[in-house]
Amino acid sequence: MSDLTIVPAKPGEFAELARLIEVQNRVPETQCLHSGEHADEVEAVLKQPEAPIFMIARNGDVLAGAFGCEVDGESRGYLQGPFIAADDYTTVANELWQALYAATPSVARYDAFVNVRNENAAAFLAAAGFRRSQGAQVYVLPAASLPALNAPPAELFTDRCRAGVRALHDLAFPDSPETIEPFMSGQNGNRRLFVFSDGDRCLGYVAASVNDNPREGYIDLLAVDASIRNQGYGRRLLLTAAHWLIEEKSMPQVGLTVLDMRSDTRELYARTGFQLLYSGVGYFRQARNSRVESHS
Numbered sequence: 702m703s704d705l706t707i708v709p710a711k712p713g714e715f716a717e718l719a720r721l722i723e724v725q726n727r728v729p730e731t732q733c734l735h736s737g738e739h740a741d742e743v744e745a746v747l748k749q750p751e752a753p754i755f756m757i758a759r760n761g762d763v764l765a766g767a768f769g770c771e772v773d774g775e776s777r778g779y780l781q782g783p784f785i786a787a788d789d790y791t792t793v794a795n796e797l798w799q800a801l802y803a804a805t806p807s808v809a810r811y812d813a814f815v816n817v818r819n820e821n822a823a824a825f826l827a828a829a830g831f832r833r834s835q836g837a838q839v840y841v842l843p844a845a846s847l848p849a850l851n852a853p854p855a856e857l858f859t860d861r862c863r864a865g866v867r868a869l870h871d872l873a874f875p876d877s878p879e880t881i882e883p884f885m886s887g888q889n890g891n892r893r894l895f896v897f898s899d900g901d902r903c904l905g906y907v908a909a910s911v912n913d914n915p916r917e918g919y920i921d922l923l924a925v926d927a928s929i930r931n932q933g934y935g936r937r938l939l940l941t942a943a944h945w946l947i948e949e950k951s952m953p954q955v956g957l958t959v960l961d962m963r964s965d966t967r968e969l970y971a972r973t974g975f976q977l978l979y980s981g982v983g984y985f986r987q988a989r990n991s992r993v994e995s996h997s
């Protein structure tokens with residue numbers, strides 16, 4: 702490994718990098734989730750201004766590995782990889798990680814999400830100081846399996862139930878209060894929030910979006926008020942969002958991710974036509990401890 706070089710990926714290398722990611726993501730043992738599965742789509746994302754930063758490792762001319770980080774806002778870093786094609790996984794992954802860490806100085810917390818069968822990545826992340834967080838299941842609903850909406854759909858969110866949506870969201874997702882805000886303030890062609898309401902009160906909502914993946918739209922958030930659960934509102938919300946994504950946005954499929962802590966909702970997705978695609982596990986690590994600790 703003496704002639705291993707680590708450099709930021711340049712535009713002329715994006716096609717080669719995208720192929721490496723496609724090959725690695727085809728196999729559960731090397732798959733890193735949420736980083737793309739089709740080389741043409743990965744390459745298109747890499748060319749965008751907000752693209753993840755990727756470091757690549759070369760052994761002579763041969764691409765030995767790559768590791769990327771998508772910096773969200775100021776301080777969250779969502780890792781893509783490590784994707785290691787060389788035999789010496791640990792050396793290549795460590796060198797890539799050190800370079801990536803140095804190239805992302807604003808990141809205060811890194812998150813990774815890898816296939817539960819990717820043991821090399823699990824061992825590398827543990828040795829690099831990452832802690833295992835929750836497992837999660839990635840589901841997909843292909844357009845051909847979209848069930849009919851045989852009850853009235855949910856309505857488009859309006860400002861009238863802003864406080865109601867916030868109140869329900871705080872109850873359903875107390876650990877992530879901020880995630881609903883972009884859907885209430887920034888509804889546009891790529892983002893929708895649908896609700897069931899009773900006056901100002903929000904009885905249920907679903908948030909859905911499309912991003913630069915031309916193959917898949919997402920269901921981001923779903924909640925129903927505890928007083929009316931198990932009466933089919935959740936399914937109607939899901940289907941309202943899925944119909945919007947498939948019929949209006951022409952998405953070939955709809956994806957969603959379910960955390961292990963919410964595993965009791967899986968039956969609802971399965972009965973609504975969603976198929977389990979992958980099981981993943983999340984990892985996180987605080988970076989630049991002095992800055993992070995100074996807040997605590």
Ligand SMILES: CC(C)(COP(=O)(O)OP(=O)(O)OC[C@H]1O[C@@H](n2cnc3c(N)ncnc32)[C@H](O)[C@@H]1OP(=O)(O)O)[C@@H](O)C(=O)NCCC(=O)NCCS
Binds near residue numbers: 934937966
């Ligand atoms: C998950 C959640 C949105 C489901 O909402 P809901 O309105 O209860 O969903 P539904 O009523 O459509 O379906 C729930 C169950 O009720 C059953 N049900 C549906 N209609 C029914 C009816 N008319 N009579 C009796 N039972 C019914 C469904 O079969 C389903 O059972 P299953 O889970 O065994 O498939 C709700 O529990 C919630 O807000 N949870 C907290 C937030 C959360 O976990 N969100 C999901 C994040 S992944």
